[in-house]
Amino acid sequence: MNLTLWICAGLLAAVALAGGISKTFVPKETLAATHGGGWTEDAGVGFVKGLGVLELLAAVGLILPAVLGIAPVLVPVTAACWVLLMIGAMVTHGRLGESRFVLLNLTYLALAAFIAWGRFGPHSFTG
Numbered sequence: 001m002n003l004t005l006w007i008c009a010g011l012l013a014a015v016a017l018a019g020g021i022s023k024t025f026v027p028k029e030t031l032a033a034t035h036g037g038g039w040t041e042d043a044g045v046g047f048v049k050g051l052g053v054l055e056l057l058a059a060v061g062l063i064l065p066a067v068l069g070i071a072p073v074l075v076p077v078t079a080a081c082w083v084l085l086m087i088g089a090m091v092t093h094g095r096l097g098e099s100r101f102v103l104l105n106l107t108y109l110a111l112a113a114f115i116a117w118g119r120f121g122p123h124s125f126t127g
Helices: 002-025 028-033 038-042 045-061 064-068 074-095 099-120
Strands: none
Touching: 002 045, 002 074, 002 099, 028 038, 028 045, 045 064, 045 074, 064 074, 074 099
16 A cells, blocks of 8 residues: 555656646746646736646655655645645636546546545554
8 A cells, every 4th residue: 555655646746747847937828828728828927837836846745755754744735735726726627618627637636635545544654
């Protein structure tokens, strides 16, 4: 189970890293032109870049605390925060009728919920 949780955290961290890099460093106009990026048209540049920074922090928070053994409780906290972020993403894509992205975000939400459950509960780093 521990290995499964690590794999899920690694996958989710890769997703967060990719999304964070694109939202932080790619111009908003370029993001708006990509498939699934239409939501950025009505969002401010600061909001999009802020989400990008949050995703970069999530990528770090899902892996680094446990690897370094410094405040490993941040792993499930980060996963729980990712659940909240994915709820917002699902609402946003749902309003735009992008059901494929809603399902993709639901998958990420499920991974994050699994990590939060496992690391807060039976497979915590402190137990």
